[in-house]
Amino acid sequence: MNYSQYILLIPLLPLAGFLVLGLFGKSYFNKSAGIIGTLFLLVAAILSLYTAYNYFFIDGKVNGVYQSIIPFKYTWLSFSENISIDMGFVLDPISVMMLVVVTFVSLMVHIFSLWYMKGEERFSTYYAFLGLFTFSMLGLVISTNIFQIYMFWELVGVSSYLLIGFYYDKPSAVAASKKAFIVTRFADLAFLIGILILGFQAETLDFGTLIQRLTDIQSSQFIGITTASFFGVSLLTWALTLVFIGGAGKSAMLPLHIWLPDAMEGPTPVSALIHAATMVVAGVYLVARLFPVFHINQASLHIVTFVGVASALFAAIIACTQTDIKRVLAYSTMSQIGYMMFSLGISGIGGENGLGYTASLFHLFTHAFFKSLLFLAAGAVIHLVHSNELKDMGGLKRYMPVTHIVFLVACLAISGIFPFAGFFSKEEILLASYESNKIVYAIALFTSGLTAFYMFRLYFSIFWNKQKDLHSHHGEGNMSMKIPLWILAVCTCTAGFISFGKYVSADGKELASHFHILFSIVPVTVSLLGILLAMLLYKKENGKPQAISNSLGGLYKTAYHKFYIDEVYLFITKKIIFNLVGRPAAWIDKNIIDGIMNGIAGVTASISSAIKGIQSGKVQSYALYFFAGIIAMAIVFVYLWK
Amino acid sequence: MNEIPISHILFVSTALFFIGMYGLFTRRNMITMLMAIELILNSVNINFVVFNKYLYPDKLDGIFFTIFIIAIAAAEAAVAIAIIINLYRNHQSIDVEEAEEMKF
């Protein structure tokens, strides 16, 4: 199969969409921009499905192992003989899987937005940005080169920035976009340094070669990077940790998650695409990409595990207390990504050991569907009630039956109820963690229960509970809204049955799906308990939730305020960085450095004024000076300095 | 004749030179300043003559120099006095301390 004939079209079509719409959209086809963008993406999605088909079923496998195929590679910027940034296109299980996910979800969002964003003033700009984002995300997943991934990493960051700030005249949106960019930028700094260390120690930036060299314990590069140490920690650990920090920033892992809830200021479809299904899992993808290297350095893998678990639990707790539905979803995203992370963290390579890896990516895959579904549905709800707040909602199931159904499906999926997609992937994660680390398993299990609780809290609050007055009654929406919801709902129901391990595994070999009925009893029970609890509390309007939150007191408040992490950040930036670094720098520049420069001028002027008396206008003084000059010269040059 | 060492004569001329200089520095009247200049030139003349006579008697360079200096001194004095007179006419004062309009 010759991929190179068309493969580049997949990322380039969205880019073309971006360019066309960005440059000419506003003036020439503001109205039809959505259609154009969607068409571009439709083609891209079809092409990626076609590619996936070809790869997984026709020619991806050689001797039972999935190969990475590089149909395209171009040296973009060469630094030295070994080190160069290549723009390439790699096909391997995870990238192909991501291709499908990205184009598919993006397509859904495009279609959904046709309805959702209708009538927006910057309709074409919106689609242009979506195109840009899709392009960047595709570029990210197909990277053959660690620097390529960094570039697209930055590009998705900026697209995210642009989309979060789409409602630019809302100060909160502006602030959120800024925050998202800066926080992830901070993480990217770590990523960049990590890349520098890895790249230079491995003497390559190419993923394939890099992984090969750094997993071969005999190679000089491996010896070099492991023996060199900095503050007693080997360079490899440093590098991987730094790379992981980069990933954690994008994936909103603790403590770099603070931008994600705020990012919900963007249009909801955008949240579905970027902040639920695709961009935020880039961190997971990154770790998966470098998994062999992480695996060889257990220390960094432990960090991944720890951060993943902590984020999963932490986000779930906060999610229980939030009242903004998008924020709840955002925390749930964070929590689910935490799952994926620690699943990677506890994984090994090869056969059964690699279950965590497969599970993680499986969860990534299924999560993309049900989480985007959740967001889109939430979007529909918000569109109807013009509010994000739970208190403005209730009893909506009458008004929006389709939304109700798909939302329920998605909630069940995320809670891990058979036979929805989430069940399969989550079971695998729990299984993997059970097998490797019981504490992790326990926390994961608890989190799973929490997940079910807060998701159904959401579900019941929106669709059941007491009906609120609705100001607008313009129905649920047209086909372009419903179609994506249905499609995603169908995917949510069926995706779990894909035997994912056949295609994606840590070592490229087939990994049989494990399905232990016995094992899944416990998690499902826990989830059901969570659902039950939610039902009790939120199905009908009652005072219990209030009472419980009151009784929890400080704990609840702390969780409600997201454990005050935002405030800590605010303190560090506003008080410390601005006041203790920025202001002094500006002050020093204005007063000291500039002062010295001006001072030189001032001193010159004052010397000039001090010696003006020499030029007294009295000719006899002149003569005296004249003579004194001669005497001085005579003494100096006759006697002292011959 | 030769019993006077040359340095004694030079002492006299040098002293004359510095007396003239002192006058130039301290006299406030412009004309007296001019006189001081004449003293200075005189001392130089003595120098030339003495050097010529005692050290280099084969040529008359010193003598001639002296003659020319005397001529120049006259010209200089004439011009200076003209200027002083003009100043006096315009300003009614030839006190050098008052000729300090331009300074700094």
Next chain:
Amino acid sequence: MTASQIIFYLISAFMLGTAILAVTTRKIFRSAIWLLFSLIGTAALYFWLEVEFIAAVQIIVYVGGIVVLIIFSIFLTQQSGQRMAKAPITRVIASVLATIFGFSLTFLLISQHSFQLTEKPFDWTISKIGMQMLGTDRNGFALPLEVVSILLLAAMIGCIVIAIKSNPEEK
């Protein structure tokens, strides 16, 4: 001490003494007179040095010309009896120090220098001076003479322009 020596010291003392008086007396006319004496003393020194020609020139030009000029200008610009203003005391002190120091330094340098005295006779004659003054060869001074003559011409023109009394209405 020979008579010649005594005469020398007397002439010197006279010359320096009158010079000092010339630059210190506060009566301007007296000052001019002291200057006159000092110049005569110089002429006497030239006589003592046996360069009578220079002595004669000295008397004719200085005493007969410059001092007269000065005295005329004193008459033109000053009441002769008036006492002159004193210089500022700081300047006087500075001048005294400068001149004394300058003198000592200069004389130190002069006295430390070993002049090679010759025993050759110093023979000058008026005719020799005259011949050389107009000579254009190696030891001739015709060119300097011409230069000085131009200078005198220019000085004369300058003096006339500056000192000539311009008519008030032309101001």
Next chain:
Amino acid sequence: MNLSLLVILPILNALLLLPFKEAKQVRLITLAGAVVQFILCFFLLYLFWQEKTTGNTSLMLFENNYKWYAPLNINFHTGVDGISVSMILLTAFVVLAGILVSWKQEKLSKEFFFLLLFLSAGAYGFFISIDLFTLFFFLELAVIPKFLLIGIWGSGKKEYSAMKLALMLMGGSALVFVGLAGIYFNTNINGAHSFDMLQIAQSNISEDIQKLFFPFAFIGFGIFTALFPFHTWVPDGHSSAPTAASMFLAGISMKLGGYGCLRVATWLMPDAAHHYSTIIIILACIAILYGAFATMMQTDLKYINAYSSISHCGFVLLGIGMLTQTAITGAVMQMVSHGLMTALFFAAIGMIYDRTHTRQVAQLSGLLKVMPFISAVFVIAGLCSLGLPGLSGFVAEMTVFMGSWQNADSFYRIATIIACASIVVTAVYILRATGQVIMGPITNNDYKSLKDAAWNEKLAAVILITGIVAIGVAPFWLNDLLRPATDIIMQKISAITK
């Protein structure tokens, strides 16, 4: 191609303006000349490439050597290598854009364009010079037009800024002069001293001499490129200058310094460059971070960009100080990139200022609504400044980082990390400015009736953005252009480091 054309053309163009009185005629003639020059520069690029692809490996192409001051061995020696070509292209871009931006210049327009052209002639001349004397000549030539441009057409405390700029730059060139004199008298080419860089590069100046004169040359040129702590002319100068002058100043004239640091100081005195690299790097790192932090606190758009220029030019010096080929290539790239980007930024700021009559961040808001084009330009410039891939800033900075990291010593690595850290701070100040100025609701009702960019402004922005994107998307051409040239520089340096 005779490179002198590049100098002669703008000067002829400037002289041609003299008989004309009408502002319209003047600007048309200026523009026509600038366009011709622009085309000429591309033609030069084309020729250069052709020569290179046909295998011409000589260091400088299109050399011309006219005897000038023969007794002192001063020649008008011109020639270009990849670095010069890239700088010449940069100049062409910025000049054309600058002239377009100042299209509406009413006050003394003839003088204005005359000086602009004169300034550009200085820059072109500087970049084509091989002879140090000529180089110095053009370096100083470019100073006074700046003084006049700022002083006459500037705003704010223009006289002060103009004076400060002129004096500091002249101070820089005074130091450069001492450096040059030192180089000159310590070369011995066939018994004569020489200003010819090619000859000097071949003869070896002894290390002690290099150590003595390197600081002069480096600091001297460094002042032009805002070397810490001699950068204080930058904020005042830029902020008081009229738009086109700011563009020229930041876009071209600061590059003279970087180019000089590289070409003169580092290339001709590699031993000393190696010896002092630690200090250079420390200063560069300070400039990078400190400039960035100082930028964060600025409230005036031009000050923001000016301080960010200090930070960005720090990368140039960092690249040069790192003394690896990639870093030096990166430094040159950064010069080109920063030139284009900052010119664009100033253009955008100028356009905003022309309309709103304020540059205070706090007074501006929500401009995106009324002037989407200008806002887009502003955002693009900002994104380039913070190093977005696909725009030139990223390429340049990453190349510098890559090159810096090549030094295995931990000092260099820490320096690199410090420099890297600036990308976060840059993001902070750029986004703050963008967030306030471009986004948000319109607070001032007067702004609602403002017009978006006119054709000339659009054209100017498009020209610059084209350059930025051309480098950002396809840096390999620039890389290929620069590599052979930096190779030569490296040959001298690596002879020492080994």
Next chain:
Amino acid sequence: MLADFFILMKAELVITLLIFTLLFLKIGNKEWRNESLLNIINLLLFINLLSGFFIAKEGTLFGDMFRTNELLRFEKNMLNLGILIISLQSYHWLKQHKHVPEFYMLLLSTLLGMFFMISANNILMFYLALELSTIPLAALCNFDLHKKIASEAAFKMSISSAFSSGLLLFGISLLYGTTGSLNFAEISSQLNGSPLQLFSFILLLSGFTFKISAVPFHLWTADVYEGSPVAVTSYLSVISKAAILFVLVSVLYNVFQPLGSNWYNMLFVLSVLTMIIGNLFALRQQNMKRFLAFSSIAQVGFILIGITGQSAEGSASVIYFVLVYLFSNLGAFGVVALVSSLAGKENIDDYKGFYTHNKLLSWVLAISLFSLAGIPPTAGFFGKFFLLLAGAAKGNYILITIAALNMVISLYYYLRIIKAMFMDENKNPVEKINAGLQPKLALAICMIGIIVTGLISGAYNYIYSLVK
């Protein structure tokens, strides 16, 4: 022999002829109108200038008292050119003056003095020529006859120069006492660096540096420049300085070469002092003439650096710089003279907003000032560059650094004027000045000189070949 005499002394003879022509014009019965008189004189000066370019020979006259060669001829031509420019640009001032022939007679006699000084090969000749070029100048300073400051300036000039020539003479007498000759070549052969000789040399040098106004012998300069008529000021600051500089270079390089290392140090100190003090005072001036006086003092500091070069490059660069300086300073003085005589304004503040009505003149002044400041592409840049380069040849980089930094200070005050003209606001700027043909011609010559002498290397190369 006689033909030789005429050819070798051609320049001096022509000037003498001019002086006597003027004398007869003055004495003659005909009353000349000032305008026609001035035009005739300018024409004569032009002829005088031209005559310098033809028929030349090298040789000595009057028993080695007078010498001439290509270089000296070139120098004299420069002075001729300078005096022509000055004459042209003082047209407006002289037009109203009562004593035009006298003015020129004095001016020309000083020029004659300078010629003799340049050609002098004998210390007596040198001294006499120096006096010839000084004493009439003192009279010239007083040519604004009814201005008190003019008399004051003239008095200061005459007393200071008398004092300085007294010291100079004392030095010469000591030199004569230690070397036994007045002839330069013989003096040179007798120099051995004994303390007394050094002292006498210092006295001699002080006489020179007094004339070129190097610190600390410069104090008279500013007052005299300020008080004198602009024409005389420009003459003093350019021509007379130039002549002394030529002599200084030749005397130091040829006669006092045995004391080279001594005077190297002296000039080092003097030039540093001169630059710094000149600059510091120039910073604070308000009067244009006084300002130019201090600026020219600072320039002298730079020139001294060139002299310290002690090489062919050194003297070539000095002479070249003097040429450049002649054009630049006369350009500046030309404008100042116009403004002074036609608008009656001499203060820097009066120049505020000068550009509003006098575009061309502003540019002329600006370019002249740039040239003085040493900004390319003006010739001043080349001049300064070569001076400093010549100074650096001896490896004294401290001096060069100080000089280079002083150039920055000097730039400040030149730019101050530029700023006043172009940038500052003024309610009553100087009205449009109608310069007239002659001053315009003078300014045109200066401008062409400023541009051409730098960019086209011919002048320097020619001077270098002469020096070599």
